Amino acid sequence: MTIKTAVADLTRRRFLGCTAAGAALVASYPALAAPQAPPARPLVAAAGRQALAFGTATHLVDTWNYGGAVPGPLLRYSVGDRLRVDFENRLPEPTSVHWHGLRPPNAMDGAAPLTQPPVQPGARMTYEFDLTDAGTYWYHTHFRGWNQQDRGLYGVLIVDERNPPQVDRDLVLVIDDWVVTRDFTLDTSFGDMHSAAHAGRLGNVATVNNSSDLAIGLSAGERVRLRLVNVANAQIFALKFPGHAPVLIAEDGNPVTPRPLGDEHLVLGPGQRADLILDATAEPGATLQLDADTLTDQLHLARFVYGDAPGGSGLAGRPVAPLEPNARPTPDLANARRIPLTMEGGAMGRMSGAMMGGRMMGMRELVAAGRVWAFNGVAGGMEAPLATLKTGETVxxxxxxxxxxxxxxxxxxxxxxxxxxxxxxxxxxxxDTTVMAPEDRVSVVFVAEQPGKWMFHCHMIEHQSAGMMAYVEIEGERA
Ligand SMILES: [Cu+2]
Incomplete structure (x- = not known):
């Protein structure tokens, strides 16, 4: 960082944290507050080899990654900062970067080809926008994700609160699953229609931060914040913390009223995140488990391994305070516009055909075209919006x-x-993501905030590419 950009950054931070008097000063001297380009952070997508611990052995697995590792580099900012990432594509195919759960302007959303042309091999793109929400987010490819995301193109993005909760340590746990062959190479049968028509591509090995048996060191008496991110293509993890009593403080980056999990499983569908406060209440020398039930299995994911001596700053056992909410428009439920969305198709479904490319197709023709799912009778409805909305409208x-x-x-x-x-x-x-079981009927409300074309899709990537995608078009000025 040059002195000039460092000073610009410092100035900008000072004004972001300004008081009412400071705001008046900014208003009086607009030249002082003119937006400065934040320092850019390079991010390269490329093929590489990654050490993954499967059981007791470590294997070198061919991946596609950001910044040379899976997960990609942890991008960390404070709320109010401006993200600026100079992205470069060194992959053998086009790609894009989606900032999952954040609220950037439409052109920065990374949903190629809807919001931008894909970034071609050898080409670059700068992503730049203000980070208005604190919380735990992630970034991942949004182009041929059934191939690219499964190979490892994802990373975590943390936006720190103005007043973060007091903890001894802040730990990020990235949960993925991998389809590996007998000799522990990555199975590259991506895009097979059998997975797509069933539950999606489910792995035969699950990892937390590159290990199927991660040892998470703890000291008795510590309070830690766990940030859990499910980056799997399709797997749902129902997490259990036997012997610990974690308190849920945020879901998908958004604060919730602190709630002890008790005996409840913490369900994380693909794309979802959870923030927990976990007090290390076991005795020194103890080992406790992090387990998960999945769609197919009961798994051991990681171990909490206590050191021989107590530690921490005496926070364990204190009440857990709620996080500050992120600012957002209030829905006007009384005047909401209602949009029906019926999901159909897949194996054991009742769908006999669907619209694709503007015409009706039977199941055989749809399967040949790689589409087996539909929303409201349309398979992969990207030709026309699901609805056209006005900014400020409640939906x-x-x-x-x-x-x-x-x-x-x-x-x-x-x-x-x-x-x-x-x-x-x-x-x-x-x-930003909700899990629905078969036969579930779920109504969600949102306020149309920013103009543009915004995708609404199943985050089980094989379902998305096989037809479970749509978008809403929002017109008007930013709400
Ligand atoms: Cu799905």
Whole structure:
């Protein structure tokens, strides 16, 4: 960083943290507050080899990654900062970077080819936008994700709160699953229609930060913040922390009223995140597990390994305070526009055909075209918007899962909250991805915030590419 950019950054930070008097000063002297380009952070996507610990052995696996490692570099900012990433594509095919859960302007959303042309091999693109929300987010490819994301193109993005909770340590746990062959190379049968028509590509090995048996060191008496991110293509992890009593403080980056998990599993669908406060309440020398039930298995994911001496700063056992909410428009439920969205198709489904490319196709023709799922009778509806909305408009999407599989519905550009689930009113937290079991009926509300074309799709990547995708078009000025 040059002195000039360092000073620009410092100046900008000072004004972001300004008081009312400071704001008046900014207003009086606009030249002082003129936006400065933040220092750029390089991010390169390339093929590489990654050491992954499967069981007791470490294997070198061929991956595609950001910054030379899987997961990619941890991008960390403070709320109010401006992200600027100079992205370079050194992959053998086009790609893009999506900032999952953040609210950038549409052109920075990275949903190629809807919001930008894909970045060609050898080409670059600068992503730049303000980080308005604190929380745990992630970035990943949004082009041929069934191939690229599965090979490892993802990383975590943390936006720190103005007043973060007091903890001894802040730990990021990235959960993925891999389809590996007998000799522990990556199975590259990406895009097979059998997986696509069923639950998606499910791995035979699950890892946390590159290990199927991660040892997480703890000292008795410590308080840690765990940031869990499910980056798997399709797997759902229902996490358990036997012997610990973690408190949930955020879902998909958004603060929730602190809630002890108790005996409840913490369900993380593809794309979802959770922030937990975990107090190290076991005795020195203890080992406790992090386990998960999945769609196919019961897994051991990681171990909490206590050192021989107590540690920490005496925070364990204190009440857990809520995080400050992120600012967002308030929905006007009384005047909401309602959009029905019925999911159909897949194996064991009742779909006999769907619209694709503007015409009706039977199942055989759809399968040949790689499409086996549909929203409202349209397979891969990217030819026309699901709805055209005005900025500021409140929208309720009434979703029905009329398929035999669970799905993880993800909306770009804003967050939604559940208001109804299977006939019962609920007061859901703000989030960007929600999991629906077969036969579930879920209604979510959101406010159309920023103009542009925003994808709404299943985050089980094979389902998305095989038809479970749509977008809403928002017109007007930013709400
Ligand atoms: Cu799905």
């Amino acid at each position: 309720v999407v009434d979703m029905v899962n009329a398929t035999a599989f669970p799905h993880a519905m993800h909306l770009h550009g804003t967050h939604f909250r559940e208001i109804e689930r299977n006939g019962s009113q609920v007061d859901g937290a703000w989030r």
